[in-house]
Amino acid sequence: MNRFAALLDSLAYQPQRNGKLRLIERYMRDTPDPDRGIALAALTSNLSFKHAKSALIRGLAEARVDPVLFNLSYDYVGDLAETVALIWPQRPGANRAPELNEVVAGLEAASKTELPGLVEGWLDALDADGRWALIKLMTGALRIGVSARLAKTAIAAIGPVEPDEIELVWPGLEPPYTELFAWLEGRGEKPSGIARAPFRPVMLAHAIEDRDLENLNPADFAAEWKWDGIRVQAVRDHGETRLYSRTGEDISAAFPDVVDLLTDDAALDGELLVFRDGEPASFNELQQRLNRKTVTKPMLRDYPAGIRVYDLLQHGETDLRPLPFRERRARLEDLLKGGRERLDLSPLVPVTTWPDLQALRANPPSPAVEGLMLKKWDSSYLPGRVRGEWFKWKRDPHLVDAVLMYAQRGHGKRSSFYSDYTFGCWKGEELVPVGKAYFGFTDEELKQIDRFIRNNTVNSYGPVREVTHTGDVGLVFEVAFEGLARSARHKSGVAMRFPRINRLRWDKPPRDADRVETLEAMLAS
Secondary structure (H helix, E strand, O other), X not given: OHHHHHHHHHHHOOOXXXXXXXXXXXXXXXXXOOHHHHHHHHHOOOOOOOXXXXXXXXXXXXXXXXXXXXXXXXXXXXXXXXXXHHHOOOOOOOOOOOOHHHHHHHHHHOOOOOXXXXXXXXXXXXXXXXXXXXXXXXXXXXXXXXXXXXXXXXXXXXXXXXXXXXXXXXXXXXXXXXXXXXXXXXXXXXXXXXXXXXXXXXXXXXXXOOOOHHHOOHHHEEEEEEEOOEEEEEEEEOOEEXXXXXXXXXXXXXXXXXXXXXXXXXXXXXXXXXXXXXXEOOHHHHHOOOOOOOOOHHHHHHOOEEEXXXXXXXXXXXXXXXXXHHHHHHXXXXXXXXXXXXXXXXXXXXXXXXXXXXXXXXXXXXXXXXXXXXXXXXXXXXXXXXXXXXXEEEOOOEEXXXXXXXXXXXXXXXXXXXXXXXXXXXXXXXXXXXXXXOOOOOHHHHHHHHHHHHHOEEEEEOOEEEXXXXXXXOOXXXXXXXXXXXXXXOOOOEEEEOOEEEEEEOOOOHXXXXXXXXXHHHXXX
């Protein structure tokens, strides 16, 4: 467990991607089975424990430490794992520090009544770093800047093999991945044939930047609408069907209605959407289906999901990714000809000149469009964000001026700063919350905002600080956001999509911030 704790600690403080890759590779080379496989499962979010909840950890800490002291410490630190790791008073005579595999076996086997005593014993036996890692492992909230793709890229270097090869066999593997490591180290065969309907790493686009279009020829590119859903990959292979998120997470169980749409052995790249009368609905409707492990019949009936398809990666036994986009598109059109309900082709947008395309981008045919995609006709389907091949050209964000109302401490490097903000607009004579954001500002601006919050706090609600927000005194943010939806959960009646702080308006008094009527007008348009 201590070795795993050292890995997490090193990764948390390593900002560089290559540095993280080296740390993970070295750990996987030097750590024996099954601990390294369990660590890999943790890094790729493939561990979950039924009874291991944050409330359990908090309850144990409050039983061992004065609750007032604990809550004050938690409020200051802003992270449960870090707070408990530092404040936990060990008892003399604790057992030896457990191995990682022992901890996971215990978490999986212990009943709800047995678990508190088990965890308490581990917390006593471990040092502060070990306690921190234990709690992170239990709650699944690692927050160390490591994606599943990065972890797989790191272990691929052991082989060496391409990360793509690991992705193809990954769906058929289970922790602690002993057959995977045996293959990578030359001690066993490649675990091929056990993975049906594998995930293929997605190709990503670069955002169009200033002056990019001056150096691009419109004749070299196809354009298509960028739909406002979530990117998915739908795969059917010899009767096995899976639906993946763009990061490779299997979300098939949450979308059985989408899985049932796939009848051909193929791998499709597209956008997951809710459909109304054959047309994509707003992202807000899709949100009703997201992050659910199970889905009810009323949910399937009221929010029917489907895919607007962008690309064809595999058809039958043929891998089409090396082919140019022009040919993949032609094969996709042939596959989907005749039309299918909730599984249809994303239409191409005619490309003549960039100004003409820009005009279309400003007035898309559907509110479910968030911009355009530009794809080179001769581009192969390559994993990752390949420079110069694909571009995303999103619509200009909406801007409103809103007033800071509440603030909360961040996590990790921001745990000492108030960096999570709730802001509002005027409704009558009252400010009502319209959104939350925690990025869009520089480190220097973060210090300025944090100082303002500390000097202008009027109330505290646990970890939340209420900040002065009158007509004369307060901090105004210019907030950028991608879209709006009606929301019964918010007093304002609206909810923002992807809000972020665009700039600080120290020059503007709160009374001059925008009103909810402004957002209502945007929503109506």
